[in-house]
Amino acid sequence: MTERALRLGTRRSKLAMAQSGQVADAVRQLTGRPVELVEITTYGDTSREHLAQIGGTGVFVAALRDALVRDEVDFAVHSLKDLPTAQPDELVLAAVPEREDPRDVLIARDGLTFAELPEGARVGTGSPRRMAQLNAYARSHGMTIQTVPIRGNIDTRIGYVHKGELDAVVLAAAGLSRIGRTDEVTDFLSVDTVLPAPGQGALAIECAAHNASLAAALAELDDPYTRVAVTAERSLLAALEAGCSAPVGALADLPPLSASLERGDPHADEQIVKEMRLRGVVGTPDGSTLVQLSTTGPVPETETRAMALGRELAVEMLAKGAAGLMGERAL
Secondary structure, eight states, X not given: OOOOOEEEEEOSSHHHHHHHHHHHHHHHHHHOOOEXXXXXXXXXXXXXXXXXXXXXXXXXXXXXXXXXXXXXXXXXXXXXXXXXXSOOTTXXXXXXXXOOOOOEEEEEGGGOOGGGOOTTEEEEOSOHHHHHHHHHHHHHTTOOEEEEOOOSOHHHHHHHHHXXXXXXXXXXXXXXXXXXXXXXXXXXXXXXXXOOOTTTTOEEEEEETTOHHHHHHHGGGOOHHHHHHHHHHHHHHHHTTOOTTSSEEEEXXXXXXXXXXXXXXXXXXXXXXXXXXXXXXXXXXXXSOEEEEEEEEEOOSSHHHHHHHHHHHHHHHHHTTGGGGSGGGOO
């Protein structure tokens, strides 16, 4: 008798289906069991409001989590940056696979890079975090840009550029990579220019806490370094008491390794790196004020240490005035 198929809950978007399909293949190889995708529509998929207006936090996640709790699916795949920082007791984050490129990218008309954008260029993004940093960078380099809030899937956003409504849009590199469209990128934005969202580029595989055997099997897909890095980033976000739509950027990386990877060094992964750098930024959407700090310490050996690193940096950022830059989200 063959075991029944494992039910993987996923959002319906092209990107969600692509990343869930990749996880499904890995789980089939790991467990020898068939995996079927169960498509679930979330509030964030149907609402046409901007994420900052509908709260951002959890709008792409709640319906998937409800399906897990009701035993309608066995496990779910999320973009980690969409997950609220508080983990429900009845669910477990079984695996955080190896992270894709965490950077943001520009897709601009005429193959332009960010530095080549014309005076007054209209740049589309739905993210206050991106707006804050793009405007701050432009301001410090004598550029004038206009950031335009947009919603929609990848096709919709790129369409604004093709139709001439916008000069450029900013998207996550990881999403474009997962659907095979990195050839449309006109500029990879350095993390020194725009820090990504906490957890950007990473996936989260979640299942019911009572399903210990499935959680143990899924844990084989966990990448320990990615796990501590995103734990530190999300701890920073939580300590700032901000949701995933707040203008907060964070990245935990291994400085020598990150530099080698950005240079395309084929031997980068052979380096032994002992330190992790955590950077955080909070800013006003117009980029007029940014609080940007970093800290470096030993690579955390436990999630508890990673969380402590995030909290420590948050305390420093709050002391520099970060709370006042997050609008009504700040306490």
